[in-house]
Amino acid sequence: MDHRDGRDTRWEEHRVERRAALVDSALRAIRAHGASVTVDEVALASGTSKTVIYRYFGDRNGLYLAVADRVSSNILAEVAPRLASLRDGGQVADLVRDLADAYIGLVDRDPEIYLFVMNRPAGLPAGAGDPATGIADRIAVELAEAIRDEQRRRGTSGGPVETLAFGIVGFIRTATGHWLEGGGSASMPRSDLIRLITSTFTSAVVAAADGTSPPSFVTT
Numbered sequence: 001m002d003h004r005d006g007r008d009t010r011w012e013e014h015r016v017e018r019r020a021a022l023v024d025s026a027l028r029a030i031r032a033h034g035a036s037v038t039v040d041e042v043a044l045a046s047g048t049s050k051t052v053i054y055r056y057f058g059d060r061n062g063l064y065l066a067v068a069d070r071v072s073s074n075i076l077a078e079v080a081p082r083l084a085s086l087r088d089g090g091q092v093a094d095l096v097r098d099l100a101d102a103y104i105g106l107v108d109r110d111p112e113i114y115l116f117v118m119n120r121p122a123g124l125p126a127g128a129g130d131p132a133t134g135i136a137d138r139i140a141v142e143l144a145e146a147i148r149d150e151q152r153r154r155g156t157s158g159g160p161v162e163t164l165a166f167g168i169v170g171f172i173r174t175a176t177g178h179w180l181e182g183g184g185s186a187s188m189p190r191s192d193l194i195r196l197i198t199s200t201f202t203s204a205v206v207a208a209a210d211g212t213s214p215p216s217f218v219t220t
Helices: 006-033 039-046 050-057 060-088 092-109 111-118 131-154 161-181 190-209
Strands: none
Touching (some): 006 039, 006 050, 006 111, 039 060, 050 060, 060 092, 060 111, 060 131, 092 111, 092 190, 161 190
C-alpha cells in the first residue's frame, strides 16, 4: 500500500511534466540555434531562467542526457515499425532499406538535433555512458530480433545474427554522420545513401534469415 502524501505524488507528476516541457523547449532552441545551443538560449525558448533549467536538470550535462533520452525514444518510434514489418507480410529483402530510410529520414529532417546528441559533452561523467552509442545498440538489438523472428518463421537458425545487426547499424550511424557533416542532401541525395547501404547489406540479411553464411567478398 502506498503511504506517500498526496502532495508528494502531485509534485512528482508536476516535476515530470515540467521536465518534459523544458525538453520540448530545448529541442526548439536546438533547431533555432544549432547543436552548439547554450543553456541561456534554452531558457529563453522556455520563457524561464537558467536557474530553473539547472533546478530540473542539474547542469548542461543533465539537460543533454534528457534531450538524448527523448531523441532516442523518437528514433526507436520511427525505426521499430519498419523492423516489425516482417510480421505484417513484409519482405526480408526490404529490411535494410526500410531501416536506412527511417533512420536517415529522421536525421535529414532534424539535423541539428542529431548533431547535438551525437556530440557527447566532454565533461559528461564516464559513468553516464554514451547516449549516441546507446541509441545505436538498441536499434541493433531490435534488428537482430527481427532477423531471428524471420528465422523462426522459416525454420532456420544460426549464423552471426547479432554481429551482423550491430555491424549494419554501426555502418548506418557512421555513414549518416559523415554524410550529414559533408553537407547532407546538398552533397549527395538521401536516396543515393540509402541505396548504397541497401546494396551493401541486403544479401547478408537475406542469407542470415536463411540460416546460411553471407556471400563472401571476392578478392583478386
